[in-house]
Amino acid sequence: MADTPGGRSLVVDAVTHRYPSGALAVENINLDIKGGEIIALLGPSGCGKTTLLRIIAGFIAQTQGRIIIGDDIVDALPPNRRAVGIVFQNYALFPHLSISENVGYGLAARGVDKASRQREAQRLLELVQLPAMAERLPRQLSGGQQQRVALARALAIKPSILLLDEPFAALDKNLRLDMQIEVKRLQRVSGITTLIVTHDQEEALSMADRVAVLSHGKLEQFGTPSDVYDRPQTLFVNTFVGSSNRMPGVVVSADRTAAKVRLDAGAEIIARPAGGTLSEGGRVTVCIRPEHLQFVGDETGFAGVVGMSLPLGATVVHEIKTADGAGVKISQARIGETRALENGAAVRLAPLAPSLANAFPATL
């Protein structure tokens, strides 16, 4: 085992896992993660992200493919020899051991003597800003404190990879932000390659260097947060990450960089072919985010009638009914006195730029 704490690379090489029942949990996942990166595995529940995490940790032996940490193929190693640190969703602190013993547990398993264990536990508790808690029991700590202890315990074994399973789901909103900042700080300090499993897109986009979006066991897209948000490669990514208007239409003409689409809502717009080239005459779904739509005065864009307007603080969201009966949301920044839109007023909408409308082949 190469003993370089932190910063080891992680390669998930064509990993497929099939349940005994024959159902696929994950299918042909490829991830190439550089040392020291924070990666988010993002997807709805049941998408296979937790299965993938357990495969990397060694709790599940994948049906096919390889897991490579640094230069080592670790598939044959049991979880207790992979040196992968895990923070569980419910923290899984040992309830009968003191905080200090919890943090020192991994060191005890490695045969470190008691005095060094306590010293190291104290150092880590200071790192997670809980120096005075060493002698308490887990149940005497708050949720946020327990999570810091869980982090300290995982870091104590100097893991090559740190896995966080829905780490912030059990925390309330204010504490969640604090802990997200804390985890990011600790990750910067230690430089450990970190994988966060989450279903919360904001968490994924704000914390990760790169985001892997999973759906139904398949990797939909693996890219930087701005790639995933601004240049989604699949319809699923476009609709799962952020909010999006889905507008059906037919391709009028298309090349590799731009497609002219006739929307069912009654206008021709230029869109970006997001999922590869589109064929003329084929049905497509065009995704436009509410903040990427604008009101236009001339005859460009598509027509609609103002339905409801929701002032959401910094932005105002209007729901517009289009000619084909669908609802389209448009979000406007509230700059000064925004002109109130009358309920029932006729308006015309168009995307801010062709690159902000993504056209995907319609799934049958």
Add this chain to the structure above:
Amino acid sequence: MGTAPASRDVTSYGMGLAAPLALFFLVFFVAPLLQLLWLSLHNDTAALHWGLGQYLHFLTDPFSLSVLGSTLLLGAEVTAVCLVLGFPIAWLYQRVGPRLQTIIILIVLLPLLTSVVVRTFAWIVILGRQGIINATLQSLGIIDTPLKLLYTQFGVVIALAQVQMPLMTLPLITALGRIDPNLDDASCSLGAGSWRTFFRIVLPLSLPGVIAGCTLTYAAAITAFITQSLIGGGQMLFMPMYLYQQASTLQNWPFASAISIIFLLAVLAVVSVFTTLGRMSRGYGGA
């Protein structure tokens, strides 16, 4: 109209509902126990002269003390066998699918669904000179003369362990079921092997179940009159049979009462040791 009067009502309801059982206990448990105590404090069989003679007799009589000793030892042996055999079953129960769980629970509970007498006679059939074990071993040519299994300490321990097994397994299953399965994974991911995980995590956290199971099994094993007598036979004498002989055959009621009281105190002492051990372990409070 506050919450305080309402909650007081609930409490008094509870007391009222518990009254029939309390009365039942008072009449059929506390009163006989007091009568027993009263009787044991007499020096003569007619219960006319007060004194501690019966207790002195028991505590200075080597035979009586050896009966008490062998009974307490029997309880310890049965409890140990039940713990060693029952723990793996309870552990297995938590790690198999729901269908196997049903089968395991059925096997664990099955002994409770048949009479103790029937189960004990089954053991006589198994352990006897011409019994299943001896017949099998002889037909395989492993032994020439039948082994003496019946009417031995070994036979009594094995039969009692089987009879009392549910009392150990059920509390263990409950205790192990309360342990968060993530703790296993957490221990493993921190580098601990299965044995370290078992001794440092699973066992300490299952202690409440171990204590409960041991207490129940112990109390049941040392008082198991039928199994002790039928499998132990005439050669092996334990406290319940000793007590029975003194009361029924010899009509020495004061001495029998003293035996009961001493036996009761001995059992209480052992049980309180178990309970104290449990309290001392930090796993007792649970998560």
